[in-house]
Amino acid sequence: MERKLRTVIIGGSSGMGLAAAQKLYSLGHEIVIASRSKDKLEKAAKMIGKAESHILDVTKEKEMIQFFNSVGPFDHLVTSAANFVMGPFLKMPLDEAKQFFDSKFWGQYLAAKHGAPHIRKGGSITFFCGVAGQKPFMHFSTGSAINAAIEGLTRALALELSPLRVNAISPGTVVTPVWDVVPEQARLTEFEETAKKLPAKRVGQPEDIAQAAVYLIQCGYATGSIVYVDGGGRII
Ligand SMILES: NC(=O)c1ccc[n+]([C@@H]2O[C@H](COP(=O)([O-])OP(=O)(O)OC[C@H]3O[C@@H](n4cnc5c(N)ncnc54)[C@H](OP(=O)(O)O)[C@@H]3O)[C@@H](O)[C@H]2O)c1
Numbered sequence: 416m417e418r419k420l421r422t423v424i425i426g427g428s429s430g431m432g433l434a435a436a437q438k439l440y441s442l443g444h445e446i447v448i449a450s451r452s453k454d455k456l457e458k459a460a461k462m463i464g465k466a467e468s469h470i471l472d473v474t475k476e477k478e479m480i481q482f483f484n485s486v487g488p489f490d491h492l493v494t495s496a497a498n499f500v501m502g503p504f505l506k507m508p509l510d511e512a513k514q515f516f517d518s519k520f521w522g523q524y525l526a527a528k529h530g531a532p533h534i535r536k537g538g539s540i541t542f543f544c545g546v547a548g549q550k551p552f553m554h555f556s557t558g559s560a561i562n563a564a565i566e567g568l569t570r571a572l573a574l575e576l577s578p579l580r581v582n583a584i585s586p587g588t589v590v591t592p593v594w595d596v597v598p599e600q601a602r603l604t605e606f607e608e609t610a611k612k613l614p615a616k617r618v619g620q621p622e623d624i625a626q627a628a629v630y631l632i633q634c635g636y637a638t639g640s641i642v643y644v645d646g647g648g649r650i651i
C-alpha cells in the first residue's frame with residue numbers, strides 16, 4: 416500500500432492554514448497542525464476530520480526543535496503562523512515591530528531551519544508572505560518589510576536547500592479570523608470597499624489560498640516561486 420504524504424502546517428488552527436489542512440486532508444494527506452492555543456487546535460482538528468496537533472510558539476527556538484523531533488519524518492511543510500501589528504512608522508514602538516518580525520519572519524525562518532532536516536526526498540516548504548511586500552499600504556511598514564524579506568528568503572532557500580523545493584504564497588485581503596480585531600460593521604465595509612477596487616471584484620476566501628498551497632505542494636517544477644493570490648491587489 417502506498418504511504419500517505421505527511422504534511423505539517425504551522426498555523427493550521429485558523430484561517431488559511433486551516434483551509435489548507437482541510438483541503439490536503441481531503442486529498443489523502445496525513446495532517447499535523449501546530450500553534451499556541453490548545454483550544455483552537457482541538458476545534459481545528461475536528462474541522463479537518465483527523466489531525467495530530469502540537470502546541471508550539473514559533474518565536475521559541477527550543478520549542479521548534481522539540482516540535483520537529485517529536486513529529487519525525489514528513490513530506491511537506493506549510494507555515495502560515497503569524498501575529499501582526501499596524502501603526503504609524505514614527506509612533507510604533509520598536510518592541511512591537513520586533514515582535515511582529517519574531518512571529519512572522521523569524522518564526523518561518525526557524526521552521527525552515529529546524530524542519531528541513533526532517534523533510535523526506537521530494538518534499539517542499541511553503542511560506543506565507545503578503546501583498547504588502549510588493550505594494551505597501553499606510554501604517555503597515557513592518558508588514559511590508561517582513562513580506563519582502565520572506566520573498567527573499569524563499570528564493571535563497573530554494574537555491575541552498577535544493578532539491579527540497581521552497582515557495583511562498585502572497586495573499587491579498589482574505590477573510591480570516593485575523594480581521595476579527597476590527598468591529599464587524601467596519602470590517603464588512605472594508606471588505607466591500609476593497610472588493611470594489613480589486614480586478615477580481617471580491618476579497619479572498621481561505622479556500623482560494625488552500626488551492627495555491629495544493630499547487631505548490633504538488634507541482635514538482637515549482638521552486639523559488641512566489642504565488643500571488645491577491646485578486647490583482649498588487650497591480651492597482
Ligand atoms: N488574512 C489576510 O487578509 C492576510 C493578508 C496577507 C497576508 N496574510 C498572512 O497570511 C498568513 C495566515 O494568515 P491568516 O489570516 O490565516 O491568520 P489567522 O487566521 O490569524 O491564523 C494565524 C495562525 O497562526 C497561529 N499563530 C500566531 N502566532 C503564533 C505563534 N507565535 N506561534 C505559533 N502559532 C502562532 C494562530 O494560532 P494560535 O493563536 O493558536 O497561536 C493561528 O493558527 C499570515 O502570515 C498572515 O500575515 C494574511
